[in-house]
Amino acid sequence: MASLVARFAANIYWLGRYLERAENVARILAINETYARDNPGGPSWQRVLDLHADSKRFLELHGEPTPESVLAFYLIDRDNPSSIVCCARSARENARSVRHLISTEMWTHLNVFYTGLSALQKRDVTVNTLSKISHSVVTGCQDFEGVAEGTFLRAEPWCFYQLGKYIERADQTTRILDMGYDRLTPAGDDAVAWVHWNVLLRSVSGYHAYRSRHPGASRPPDIAAFLLYDDEFPRAVKLCVGHVTMRLRDLEHRHGSELTAALETERRRLEFLVGTGPGKTLTPRRLHHYLDDVQQHLARVSDAIGACYFAGD
Amino acid sequence: MPARSDNEATHLFADYDPGEWFCELRGRGRGAHTRDIQKRLGALDRAALRKRAKDAAKELFNLGITFTVYSEREAIDRILPFDVIPRILTPNDWQQIESGTKQRVAALNHFLHDIYHDEKILKDGIVPEDLVKTNANYREAMKGFSVPQGTYVHVCGTDLVRDEKGRFRVLEDNARTPSGVSYVIENRHLMMRAFPDLADGIPIADVDEYGSHLMRTMQDVAPTGVTDPTVVLLSPGVFNSAYFEHVFLAREMGAQLVEGRDLIVEDDKVFMRTTSGRERLHVIYRRIDDDFLDPKVFRPDSLLGVPGLFDAYRKGNVTLANAVGTGVADDKAVYAYMPRIIKYYLGEDPILENVPTHICREPDGLQYTLDNLESLVVKPVGESGGYGVVIGPRATKRELRELRAKLKKNPKNFIAQPMVRLSVSPTLVGRAIEPRHVDLRPFTLTGKSSWVLPGGLTRVALKRGSLIVNSSQGGGSKDTWVLG
Numbered sequence: 001m002a003s004l005v006a007r008f009a010a011n012i013y014w015l016g017r018y019l020e021r022a023e024n025v026a027r028i029l030a031i032n033e034t035y036a037r038d039n040p041g042g043p044s045w046q047r048v049l050d051l052h053a054d055s056k057r058f059l060e061l062h063g064e065p066t067p068e069s070v071l072a073f074y075l076i077d078r079d080n081p082s083s084i085v086c087c088a089r090s091a092r093e094n095a096r097s098v099r100h101l102i103s104t105e106m107w108t109h110l111n112v113f114y115t116g117l118s119a120l121q122k123r124d125v126t127v128n129t130l131s132k133i134s135h136s137v138v139t140g141c142q143d144f145e146g147v148a149e150g151t152f153l154r155a156e157p158w159c160f161y162q163l164g165k166y167i168e169r170a171d172q173t174t175r176i177l178d179m180g181y182d183r184l185t186p187a188g189d190d191a192v193a194w195v196h197w198n199v200l201l202r203s204v205s206g207y208h209a210y211r212s213r214h215p216g217a218s219r220p221p222d223i224a225a226f227l228l229y230d231d232e233f234p235r236a237v238k239l240c241v242g243h244v245t246m247r248l249r250d251l252e253h254r255h256g257s258e259l260t261a262a263l264e265t266e267r268r269r270l271e272f273l274v275g276t277g278p279g280k281t282l283t284p285r286r287l288h289h290y291l292d293d294v295q296q297h298l299a300r301v302s303d304a305i306g307a308c309y310f311a312g313d
Numbered sequence: 314m315p316a317r318s319d320n321e322a323t324h325l326f327a328d329y330d331p332g333e334w335f336c337e338l339r340g341r342g343r344g345a346h347t348r349d350i351q352k353r354l355g356a357l358d359r360a361a362l363r364k365r366a367k368d369a370a371k372e373l374f375n376l377g378i379t380f381t382v383y384s385e386r387e388a389i390d391r392i393l394p395f396d397v398i399p400r401i402l403t404p405n406d407w408q409q410i411e412s413g414t415k416q417r418v419a420a421l422n423h424f425l426h427d428i429y430h431d432e433k434i435l436k437d438g439i440v441p442e443d444l445v446k447t448n449a450n451y452r453e454a455m456k457g458f459s460v461p462q463g464t465y466v467h468v469c470g471t472d473l474v475r476d477e478k479g480r481f482r483v484l485e486d487n488a489r490t491p492s493g494v495s496y497v498i499e500n501r502h503l504m505m506r507a508f509p510d511l512a513d514g515i516p517i518a519d520v521d522e523y524g525s526h527l528m529r530t531m532q533d534v535a536p537t538g539v540t541d542p543t544v545v546l547l548s549p550g551v552f553n554s555a556y557f558e559h560v561f562l563a564r565e566m567g568a569q570l571v572e573g574r575d576l577i578v579e580d581d582k583v584f585m586r587t588t589s590g591r592e593r594l595h596v597i598y599r600r601i602d603d604d605f606l607d608p609k610v611f612r613p614d615s616l617l618g619v620p621g622l623f624d625a626y627r628k629g630n631v632t633l634a635n636a637v638g639t640g641v642a643d644d645k646a647v648y649a650y651m652p653r654i655i656k657y658y659l660g661e662d663p664i665l666e667n668v669p670t671h672i673c674r675e676p677d678g679l680q681y682t683l684d685n686l687e688s689l690v691v692k693p694v695g696e697s698g699g700y701g702v703v704i705g706p707r708a709t710k711r712e713l714r715e716l717r718a719k720l721k722k723n724p725k726n727f728i729a730q731p732m733v734r735l736s737v738s739p740t741l742v743g744r745a746i747e748p749r750h751v752d753l754r755p756f757t758l759t760g761k762s763s764w765v766l767p768g769g770l771t772r773v774a775l776k777r778g779s780l781i782v783n784s785s786q787g788g789g790s791k792d793t794w795v796l797g
Contacts (some may be wrong), residue, residue, distance in 0.1 A: 005585035014394050096377075096551050099560040100570050104376065111377050156588065257589040312575070313588020 003157045003257075006312030012157045014306070015094040015102075016164025019110075022087035022171035023141035031203040033127060036067065045070040051175055052082055056066055067127045074290045075133065076120050084137055088114045091156050103151035113140045121135040122144060156255045159247045163305060164182050166247075170240035171298050174291040177227050184220050189284055204235045208210070221290060222284045229277060237294060241274045244301065253307075263304035270297040274279065321616075325362070325741070331748040335479045335736040345399050346515050354398060359744055366397045366741055369507045377452070378499045378556040386596050393496060394511025394789030397739045400751060400771040402414075407518075407767065407795045409481060413665030414471045414755050415763045416655060421488055421642045422759065423658035425465040429455045429638065439657050440650050441674065448711045450702050452603065454610060458627055460636045461534040462761055466600075467634035468527070469757045470494075471769075473665065475736035482668045482733065483651070484752065488643040489635060490600050490680055493770040494756050495558040496790050498523060498565075504792040506564075516797030518767035522755070524565025526764050531566070531596045534632045542595035545569045545585065547576075547615045549601050559600055578621030578722060581628045596632045646694035662688050667735055670732050673724040682729040683720060686713055689729040691720070706732060735767025735780055738791065740773055750774045752782050753793065768793035780783075 032048050044091050045065045054073075062069045077083045078231050081090075092114045119165060125133065145165075150241070152158050158167045183193040201207040203275040208217065210226050210233075230236035247265060251257040259267075331339065338351055370392060372378070379390035402410070427453075428445050435442040445451055460617050470491025472484040499521050505512065528544065535542035548559040550572045563570035576594075577586050584591035600608065605615040607623040641647065647654075649670040655663045671678035671689070682689060683774045686705050694703040703716050720727055737748035755769030771791040772782035782788040 003592050005569060005571070005590050006586045007575055009588045061333070093551070094555070099377070099557075100563040107377055108375050115374075159727050207428055251588070254626055309588045312588070313590065 003255075004101075005159075006310050008101060008157070009160045010306065010310040011094040012101065012160040013164035013310075015091050015098070017313075018087045018094065019141050019144060020165045020168035020172065021082070022091065022175065023082045025082065025084050025087065026137035026141075027172075028133040028176060028179065029071065029074055030131060031199055033134075034199045034203075035179075037127075046076065047179065050194040051178060054068070054080075054082070054308045062090050064310045068125070071125050071127070071130060072122055074118075076122065076126050085117050085120070088117050098157070100158045100262070103147070103153075105147050105151050109144050109147050113144065116140070139267070140279035153297040156251065159255065160309075162247045163244060166240040166243040167295065167298055167302055167305075169235060170237045170244075171295055173204065173227055173235050173237050173240070174294050176200065177224060178288065178291050180220070180224075181284050181288045183282070184282060184287055192220075193220070195205050201227075206235065209233050224282055224287060225279060226276075228274070238274050241270055244252050245271060257309060260304070260308045263301070264309045265303045266301045271303050273297055320439045325357060325359065325525060325746055326351070328746065329739055329746050331524065331546075331737050331739075333479050334734060334747065334748060334750075334778070335379045335475055337475070337736055337738040337751060338398075340479050341406065342403065343401065344403050344664075344796065347403065349397070349441055349515060350401060350511065350794075354739075356781065362397065362741065365507050366395075369395055369503050372503060372506070373499075376499075377557065378496070379552075379557055380543070381556060381685070382554065394775060395500060395503065396749075396773055396775075396789050397507065398739050399792045400738050400753075400773075401513065402753075402793065402795045404796055406481075408671070409664060410473065410753075410755055410767045411767075413481070413663070414765055415472060415484075415662050416659065416661065417483070417486065417651070418466055418469045418757045418759055418763055420651070420655040420658050421466050421469070421486065421639075421643060422464055424647075424654050425636070425639060425642055426459075426463055427658075428455065430459075434654070434657055435716075437657075439653055440647070440702065443639060444646050444650075448498070448641045450603070450638065450646055451646060452638035452641075454623065454627075455636070455638040461536065461632055464534055464634075464759050465636040465639050466642070467534065467636075467759055469759070471665075471753065471757065474668075474733055474755045475753075477736075481665055483545075483665050484668060484733075485645070485648060486559065486643040486651070488639040489602065489634045491754070491756065492555045492558055492600075492681045493560040493693045493754055493772075493790075494766065497756070497766065497768060497770050497793065498524070499561070500790060500792040505660070512794070515794075518795040520657055520766060520797060521769060523766050524562065524567075526758050526766075527562065527598070528566040530760035530764075531568075531598055531632075534634060535595050536629050536632055537627065539595045539640055543569075543593065544596040544598065545571045545594050547571055547573065547597050547599040548600060553600075555600070557569065562598075566598075566636070568593075573601075573616070573618045576619045576622070578619060578625050581621070581630055582627045583619070583625050595629065595703060596634065598634050606633070606637065610742045626694040644694065645692055645708060645728060660771060668730045671729040673720060673727040675727060678729070679720065679724045682727070683717060685729075688731065689734055691716060691729045693726050694728060704732070738773060740775070740791075742775070742777075747777070749777075750780050750792070767795040 028048060036044060045067050046071060049058050049065060058065060058073060073080055074083050075087050078085060080086060090111050091113055095102060095107055103261060180197055182312055183196055201210050201223055210223060213226060214222055229238045233239060245267060248259055267312050338347060340585040343601050373392040379392050382389045382391060396603045417471060434440050435445060466488045468491060470487035472486050473481050475481050498520050515706045533541055546559055546563045546568050546569060559570060571585055577584050583594050585594055601617050604612045605617045605620050607620060608615045609620045610623040610794050619636060626633050652667055655661060665764060671682050673679045673682055689705045691703045738751045739746045740749040751771050751773045753769050753771050757767045758764050771793045772788050772790055774782045774786045775782060
């Protein structure tokens with residue numbers, strides 16, 4: 001088999017990214033629903049808009065955010081590129097270009113998944129149905145992942161799929177973590193804050209994993225460190241970055257696609273940042289800035305991957 | 314119509330009446346296996362049959378066996394409607410189709426070589442020179458260039474119909490980039506999943522080998538000296554309605570699927586842009602038309618092609634399949650001469666006959682056409698897609714008067730044929746089984762030698778009385794079984 005056409009490498013990379021993004025948008029909406037429900041008058045749906053830097057755009061298009069309008073915006077709005085339906089559509093359009101390189105089962109699953117999502121109407125999307133919808137999106141994405149695991153040839157295309165998936169996942173974990181940064185050091189009697197951190201852990205399917213790591217009392221800084229630096233938790237930023245490194249090594253050594261010096265430099269910078277952490281004491285401010293920094297480094301690695309592999313020269 | 318119990322022994326076919334047409338399932342000489350299949354079909358419960366048909370349609374959609382229509386912002390996938398009652402070809406039918414299509418492709422290849430080299434057939438006055446030279450699909454640039462193995466038409470789709478007496482007739486040759494073969498194979502897979510019981514114990518020729526035959530065909534015609542050629546399929550891209558087929562074939566062949574923007578020509582050699590830089594390629598199975606292949610030689614506004622591709626081709630550094638300039642051979646005007654072309658190059662009578670065609674540029678043909686205008690179908694040559702066709706029996710007096718004037722003024726522009734009384738095949742329509750008209754497109758692959766995929770695409774006109782099988786006009790498809 002000849003080498004991979006550069007354009008298809010990009011399609012597969014973005015397939016991985018968009019599906020992972022859809023899954024995480026669903027996770028974020030579910031967390032926020034819990035926050036909003038437990039704390040009327042507290043943090044509102046504005047938070048989700050801030051997290052995606054969408055506040056200004058949203059205000060212009062839809063006015064003051066209400067739970068329903070924000071949910072519609074992120075679930076079914078076909079003009080909002082970060083909505084779940086748009087992510088699924090982009091994933092599918094990328095997959096359409098590379099149907100010959102992925103398995104039939106992967107395509108079929110994605111096709112059925114997207115068809116189901118695009119049938120959702122505004123009246124279907126309410127605070128009360130969110131949990132169910134969000135769960136079905138997460139499950140749909142995880143099912144796809146399982147299908148890919150069992151059917152996708154571990155050749156060059158797979159490496160790009162993994163690269164896209166892990167870069168997006170690392171990025172999304174930092175965003176989810178950012179939803180709790182201002183409650184990083186709650187006062188001793190702030191029961192609500194504890195609840196929030198547990199919700200956050202559960203939302204990344206990390207509650208039991210964390211418990212097995214830290215039996216007994218849990219502290220928010222430990223939870224943050226767990227989501228950032230754990231070597232074994234599959235959504236931890238460090239583990240994701242580790243996978244990025246492994247796949248880049250595979251590309252170089254097994255598939256003869258050498259890294260450019262620029263890509264190797266960006267990769268090392270990211271690895272260093274994730275390896276050292278934000279310093280000993282994690283303050284809310286420091287965490288927030290650190291997460292920002294990680295996001296920017298991830299974006300630079302992503303750009304360098306594009307320059308290295310997707311141009312085809 | 315009297316109500317019938319679903320339990321009646323012959324119920325499914327009880328009201329089935331093919332009338333004056335030849336029926337593909339019940340016509341003469343259909344053999345014991347066909348009777349078996351009919352019996353099994355007839356014994357199926359109506360509701361169960363409908364349910365299985367519905368499931369099959371849903372599966373096609375989920376699998377993405379679709380053609381895609383693009384609106385402003387959405388890709389809309391449509392399935393080609395699938396009818397669950399197979400179309401049966403007996404061993405005798407197939408023997409004739411297989412040898413007949415091979416013969417036709419051999420003649421087409423001789424003809425194309427000749428008109429781009431010595432022009433013997435033109436000089437001998439068998440085919441009028443202006444018919445070839447003024448044809449929109451004649452490519453002057455191909456003059457004097459010899460293609461590997463002498464093969465111009467690597468993939469040919471021959472459209473066949475069957476008349477009321479059960480005789481096969483060729484309706485047209487598709488010698489450029491015929492499509493539809495993916496449905497042949499997917500229809501079979503679907504059919505075997507939905508109706509494993511129907512085919513049980515009946516020998517049906519396999520269709521799964523198409524991809525490997527296609528790959529071998531492409532390898533056969535690699536440039537001289539290349540022993541392990543890199544083969545790619547060149548597609549116009551995801552916006553092309555046949556993109557599924559391109560994906561399907563690339564996968565079945567184990568070839569790369571590329572678009573023009575993935576390729577680059579340097580020193581008259583063709584490369585593709587890959588993750589590890591540029592890689593040389595040798596054979597291109599192209600699914601884009603001549604006009605769009607190379608903006609430097611053909612249409613300068615083409616964004617689908619590759620600048621410099623044609624020079625690389627003429628230097629013999631890359632093979633294009635089908636060859637450039639084959640469109641002149643599948644033109645309606647040339648079609649009329651096919652029986653003579655076959656005779657000229659092969660010294661044989663055609664195994665598959667044309668629909669009798671009157672060539673209006675010839676005095677006898679014109680006279681016959683003018684005398685029988687009310688019963689003939691008159692087609693302008695050089696047009697495609699049914700444009701300008703006048704169907705005598707359905708035309709108004711005024712239309713006929715206008716046609717008569719046009720014919721007299723410019724007879725060269727026309728051919729005339731009798732109405733073909735297309736055969737029918739039992740088809741599930743709503744809750745009933747009714748006769749619907751069908752055609753057949755077998756696919757012939759030619760590299761060093763020819764191979765025909767057993768069966769082919771059966772298209773069915775789903776509207777009652779309609780003779781138009783095109784998917785854009787309410788046509789569907791059926792699985793086609795060649796019995797052993």
